[in-house]
Amino acid sequence: MLRLKMASTEEDDQLLQAVLSYLKRKNLQQTEQALRKEADIQGDEDSLHVDKMKQVLTTYKSAQHQERALSQFGALCQFxxxxxxxxxxxxxxxxxxxxxxxxxxxxxxxxxxxxxxxxxxxxxxxxxxxxxxxxxxxxxxxxxxxxxxxxxxxxxxxxxxxxxxxxxxxxxxxxxxxxxxxxxxxxxxxxxxxxxxxxxxxxxxxxxxxxxxxxxGMKSVNQQKMHYGVLHPPALLSALLDPDEYDDSTGEADTDPKKKRKKDKMILATVKLKDKTESHAPLPGRIPYPPLTETDVAAKNAMIQELSGRYRITHGNQPTIAFYTLLNAKEVVNCADLSEDCTLLATGCQNSAVKVWSLNNNKIYKMKDAAELDSLNLADENIIDMIMDDKSGNQSLTLHGHVGPVYDVSLNYNKSLVLSCGFDCTARLWSLQTHTQLVSYRAHEHTVWCCAWSPLGHYFATGGADRLVILWSMQHIAPVRLFSGHLGHITSLCVHPNGNYVASGSSDRTIRIWDMAGGESVRQLTGHKGTITSLVFSPHGHLLVSGDEKGQILVWDLSNGSHTATLSNHTGTVTCLAMSREGGTLVSGGMDCTVNTWDMSFVVDNAESELANEDTLINMSKTKESPVLHLATSRKNLVVGVGKYSP
Amino acid sequence: MVEHAENDNELSSESIKAIAESVGVKDLNAECTSYLATQALLQARTLLRDALKYKLMTRSLDLTTDHMERANKRPVPIYASTSQKPRRYCMATSRGREIYGALDEEIDLDTILSEPPPKIPQDVQVKVHWLTIEGSTPTIPDNPPMEDDKLVIDAPLVSIDNVETVNSVAPHEISREQQLYFKELTTKCISTDKVVRDEAVHSLSTDPGLAAVLPRLTVFIIEGIRVGLGDCKMYYIQYMLEMLDNLLQNKAIRLEKFLHDIIPSVISCMVCTQICGRPLEQDHWLVRGFAARILAGLVKSHNLGTNQIQSRVIKMLHHALEKQNSSLVSTFGVLAGLCDLGSLTISTIVLPEIRNIYRRVELKCATSQDPIDRHAKERIRELLVRKCAHVVQEHLPELLSVDDYEQKFGDIGREMFYKVMRPGSHIPMMK
The missing domain is CATH 1.25.40.500 (TFIID subunit TAF5, NTD2 domain)
Structure with missing residues (x-):
């Protein structure tokens, strides 16, 4: 009160008026009288309007607060x-x-x-x-x-x-x-x-x-149980083992002690790997998947056969990279995906088309008409070949249906389906057999930025500008799961090799891993300094690698969600990541037109320590003005890249 | 309103007012202007930030208008099709029944068909190459150039005609920088701007770093002379000779290896029947004389016991001189060449022949109708008098009178005598 009395400035007068009006309004007459008396104010003709009074009072309060807050902040900085x-x-x-x-x-x-x-x-x-x-x-x-x-x-x-x-x-x-x-x-x-x-x-x-x-991310989130292991079939497991060290042990000789030791070593390694992958694997059937068909089993066996004798990329064995350049593609092609065996290339275009190319001599055939299919003898041995129309063969195939640019495409594990998503808020499923669209999935409210198949098929995830990750199954046209929690656009997705978890990267600089069974976020990984633009799981499932728009690549241990290593050599956005078949090598491509090859086994062995690029970076190759859109490793560990020439 | 006045990024109130006036709003008050400015700024920022997301997700290196457009239009999920205009129907009666048909807009096919079809954009193509083979990058056009060449611009060097010839003839590769230098140099040496040309040509006499481009430079000059002779472009020949002259003065380079190319070219400039479009008006004699001087300079500085350039050149010129049917212009050139090779050459080659030569020149001139021959005769006489008189005095001191001269050299002897006896010159008769 003393302070008020001494106040002579106009501001304080106004404040006093406001207080008086407030008291009057609240009918606190005694106080009002007391204040009037003390402040030496007569008459109430100049009582303030309600709005004005409120404004004056709040400003006073916040101004006082703010000044105090500023001084306290200064003190905190010093402290x-x-x-x-x-x-x-x-x-x-x-x-x-x-x-x-x-x-x-x-x-x-x-x-x-x-x-x-x-x-x-x-x-x-x-x-x-x-x-x-x-x-x-x-x-x-x-x-x-x-x-x-x-x-x-x-x-x-x-x-x-x-x-x-x-x-x-x-x-x-x-x-x-x-x-x-x-x-x-x-x-x-x-x-x-x-x-x-x-x-x-x-x-x-x-x-x-x-x-x-x-x-x-909160520790409590990352302490949840996550089944990050993968149940590899035994044949695949042994095929994934290091071919260099254990290769020749299959020969005749148990008699030769050297070879015997080698064989023992190999068995030990198999057990170790099995332990590593299987002990944390989810129970089969935790997420229901349809059983594999006969053709799928045959294809998988062929794949495992092909894995043996593959190239091993190390500092001594430098990688070989085949690069597919998309010409006339600047401002046309937005995204690309390669099939698992690197024989099909799918691209999504700005002009709303999805284009699929065959990269080997096998043409893309269309299925025969229904009437012709009816006339076929189902018992025929070559029924699979006969349902295709021989005359329709073509090196490339264009699929029209989207009503806006396509921002991501994904080929499924057996090259029969393509998934695409884009500006028109839909994800669309296309058949590479009938060359038509099968389903248009609508649930997103905004641009769909990314989509990803489960490596086992059947399920896929989409994510977009509406901050939602949606899990779909091919059985339903409605979402199976909605994963919400991200604060920014979903810019990158990847499904765990065991088909139980989805990882999503966002422009809020976090990565979340979602459990497809329960629908909750089981890991929240923070550390990136920009939008996450690419994600990949290691083949054994215990690591996640992520790349951001600033060019940094972070490696995460999924057992506890901790950060394992940072790899930085890119000067532009990391657009794509891929791991070799046994998980020993990581390849990354970026907008800076480079493909970098990293030694993952070294990174994992030396986790938590400072890593120098000389040790981790195996190779850096520069493309000719072509930002890298997609990378994959073939079954023989040949690195295959796709880029668009943007002079 | 909020005070933003000192914010640099603010849209100026003038521009807001100008926009307001364009839609017919006069005297917009300050509060409105400031509000509009803030809002416009805010929208622009938001739009740009969103456009960056589209740029990122289309994996594009540049921000384009398309990204802006996408960011500006929030996509609306399509659940059913709609029409901008209400559907219109028309009634038709057929066999007593009333049928309503959709009233479709009629489109004139002719106008569509007559319009030129729009340009079809080039289709996307896939091309595969090896980016890296076991760690090493193959040097193919699909891969970027090696690290060393990074600093040099990748522009192809094809803007001047001769480069291709150079590349096919030249015995060794030269670096990009040198190619650039060569291109710059040759372009300037034939520039029409005299100042630029003089500067460039002069640099040839001083630049010590020419050795690497010398093979190409000589080819350039030789080809230039050839083209100049073929098209009768004297100024071109002159430029080339100037370049040669300056090259000759350059102490840092050695022309030995290119003499076999240069000397024939220079001699061609001397003896060619026609080196300019209008031989009566243009002073091609000067150019021939210049070429002769260069030849003399070349021979003098490069004559060695092993290559015997001097004797070979003299032999060649002598042979040309003895040709009976050569034109007078060529004869002039040959004589100019011989006369520049020194007094010894003159005394041994020219003086003994001078009588025959001059007689033949006069004869030819008398029988010819061509005015150029008369010019040539005058020039030859002047040349012989100028160059030979002193040599005579030096090498044949026994000739003392006009008669002696006339007897020895024929008609031209008199003039030579008077030239020698010109006032101020040394007079042997006084002895």
Missing amino acids: VEKSLEMYRGELSLVIYPLFVQIYLELILGNQPKLAREFYEKYKSQQEGREDDLIELFSITSKEALQLSSMFSHYRSNKYVIRMCKDSFNCLLSHLQDNSHVLLLNLINLHLYVDVFDGLPKQPSQLALSNSTMMGE
Whole structure:
């Protein structure tokens, strides 16, 4: 009251008026009288309008708050700087979200000038966030905040920070001792601090948690049970073993002790691999799949046969890369996919067509008409060949049906079906036998960015700009599962080799792994600094590799969702990833027109340690002005790439 | 409203006002202007950010208008087809029944058919090649050039005509930089801008780094002379001779290996019957004289006991001189060449023959109707007098009087005598 009396400025007068009007409105006459008396104001002719009164009162409140919040934030920055080095890294994690929250508070409190001053003062302290800060700075009004794909979530979701108990206590005592209630409030409202026992995080771990969009994944999420193993058939299992080391042990000689040892070694390795893959595998039938047909079994056996004697890529054995260049494809072709045996290439085009090419001499045949099919003798041995029309053979096939650009295509495991999705919010299933569209799957509300088949067929997933991942089965035209939780567009999908989980990468810089059985997110992987653009599981299922738009490739251990390694050699978006058949090599392609080959076995063996590119990078090949759209490894570990020539 | 005035990215109020005026709104107030500016900015930013997503997902290197368009139009899931206009029907009566048929718009087929068909875009094609074979990149056109050439522009060097010839004739490869330099140099040497040309040509006499492009340069000059002679473009020949002259002065390079090409070309310039379009008006005599000087320079600087260039050249010229039916223009050229080769050559080759030569020239001139022959005769006389008089004085000091001269050299002797006896010159008669 004393302060009010002394106030002489117009602003304070107005405030006083507002308080009086408020009291009058609430019919608190005694107080009003007292205030009038004390403030020496007579008459009530100048009582304020209700709206005006509200505005004045709220501004007063927020202005007071804001100034205090700014000073408290300054004190926090100093405190973090002066804190013990051990805790400094973890404590500094709090600064960025608080910085954003205070800035947004100022903007929402209609104080853009103050907000700008605050921004200019503290922006230099937010290292590694330069791109995000540009977006933040462009927010100058409430509408802008709602339109921002990144910062709109800061008001509605909690930013997750993981820190050790000691660091957290340190922070708390600083805030409480100085009674920085405003910051505590902000932390309570908008931050979630996931406290764990143990030592503070290492710098490498801190670097990962530094540039995510909404903080880190919670440990509790990543502790859920996940069946990341794969039940390989025994024949495949032995075929996947390192051919170099165990190759010649199949010969005559148990008598030769050297060979015997080798054979023992091989058996041991088989057991080890079996243990590794099978102990964590889901029970067969956890996700129901239709039984394999006779042709599928034959094809699979042929595949396993072909795997033996494959090329092994190491530093000494450099990779061989065959590259399919799409000419006249700049601004025409958006995406590409290769079949498992690398004989078919499917592309999705800007002009809404899906085009399929045969890459070997086998032409693409169309099935005969129904009337002709009727006349065939089903008992005939060559019935499979006879149902195809010999005259229809062609090297390529164009499928029309989409009503807008196609953004992703996927060929199924036995080359009979193509899946495509695009701007028209649909995913479409095409038959390569009848050359027609079979189903148009509609559930997405916005552009569908990506689609992926399960490696075992039958199920597939789609994801789009509506932030949903949808699981479909070929049996139903309605979704089987809706996976929601991502805060940004779904930009990349991959189905686990055991066909039980879907991994999705998003523009919110997180990767989530969804359980197809229960529908819940069993892993949430954070650490990328940009939109995730490519994902691939290792063939044995225990690793996930992801690439982002900034050119970084991260390797994740699925057993606990921890980060294993970072591989960075790309200077542009990593558009595609592929692993060799036994999982020993990773190939990555990017918009920077390079194909990089990485030594995965080395990366896995030296997890958690600093890796130099000389050790991990086997080869880097530059294409001629052709961004790489897709990569695959053939059964003999020949790397096959697809790119579009974009001069 | 919010104060944004000092924000640099803001759309200016002038442009907002201009837009408002274009739709007929005059005097838009400041608040509206500021609101519009903020909103426009916000929309543009949002649109751009969304367009970037489309760019990323189409795996495109550049942001195109298509990406913007897609970002601007939020896709609407299609569940059924709709029509922009309400359907219209018309009634038709047939055999007493009323039938309503859809009233379809009639399209004039002729206009469609008569229009030229739009250009069909090139279809996408797939081409396969080896990007890497066991770690090494094959050097094929499908793969990018090696790392060393990275700095050099990939532009093909075909803009001047001679390069292809150069490539097929030249004995060894030259680097991209050298090719670029060669292209630049030759283009400038034949430039029509005198300043540029002089500068480039002059650089030939000083540049020490010419050795690598020398094979191509000589081919360029030789071919240039050939073309110039064929098309009777004297200025062209002149440029080439200037280049040769400057090359000759360059101490850092050695022309020995190219003499077998250069010398015949230069001699051609001297003796060719016609080297210009209008021989009566243009001073081709000067060019021939210039060529003769260059020949002399070449012979002088490269004559060795092993190659005997001098004797071979003299032999050739002498042989040409003795030809009875050669044109007077050619004779001039031969004489100019011989006279430039030094006093010894003149005294041993020219002087003994001078009487016969001149008689033949006069005879030919008398019988010929061609005015060019008269010119040639004058030039030959002038040349012989100018070049030979002093040699006579030096090598035949026994000739003292006009009569001696006339007796020895025929009609031209008198003039030579007077040339020698010209005031200011050394007068042997005084002895």
